[in-house]
Amino acid sequence: MRPIAPVGLVLAALLCVAADKPMKxxxxxxxxxxxxxxxxxxxxxxxxxxxxxxxLRKHLKVKFNNENYRCDFRLKRHVACEGMQQIGFxxxxxxxxxxxLFVESRDGKVVSMIWRMQLRPYLDS
Numbered sequence: 001m002r003p004i005a006p007v008g009l010v011l012a013a014l015l016c017v018a019a020d021k022p023m024k025x026x027x028x029x030x031x032x033x034x035x036x037x038x039x040x041x042x043x044x045x046x047x048x049x050x051x052x053x054x055x056l057r058k059h060l061k062v063k064f065n066n067e068n069y070r071c072d073f074r075l076k077r078h079v080a081c082e083g084m085q086q087i088g089f090x091x092x093x094x095x096x097x098x099x100x101l102f103v104e105s106r107d108g109k110v111v112s113m114i115w116r117m118q119l120r121p122y123l124d125s
Contacts, residue, residue, distance in 0.1 A: 022076075022077070022078060022079055022080060023078055023079055023114070025112070028040060030117065031097070031099075031116070031117045031118065032078075032115060032116045032117065033113070033114070033115050034078070034079055034112065034113070034114045035112065035113050036111065036112045040113055040115070041055065041056055041059045041060055041101070041113075041115075042055035042056065042058055042059040043055045043056060043103070043110060043113060044110075045110055045111065045112070045113070046109055046110065047109070047110050048108055048109060048110075049067075049088065049103070049105045049108055049109070049110065052088075052103055052105075052110050053065075053088070056090060056101070056103075060090070060092050060094065060101070061092060061093055061094045061095075062090050062091070062092060062093075063091045063092065063093040063098075064090075064091050065088060065089060065090040065091070066088070066089040067088050069087040069088060069089035069102065070087060071084055071087070074089075074100065075087065075089075075102055075114070077116075078100075078102070078114050078116055079114050081102075084104045084112075085106070086104065086105045086106060087102055087103070087104050087105075088102065088103040088104075088105065089101075089102055090102075090103070092115075092117065094120075095120075096119060096120055097117045097118060097119055097120060098117065098118065098120055099115060099116050099117030099118055100115065100116055100117075101113065101114070101115040102114040102115070
């Protein structure tokens, strides 16, 4: 096994620091995002929570979820979530990436989605 070069360590450290910077609404790419309009992963803002759950399970490999999540350290790393009241948490575990997805809802409708995915450092055997 080759040791990691110092340049690789610096790049890894920079990526880790950048990963914890809060996102603004409108950020959207396959690896991180915060949307309050439009859609992603088969879910559109305005869909019912039930429709969103079905779509997420169809488009992503959901390892587990928690429908009664709250604003805590995990979500605060991504966005300012203090005003969010109803949050669904999904842990995504796919072949080449894994991560967290949060679905904020109000009155049973999706009002925002926040996600942070990363490439998997290894593949399960």
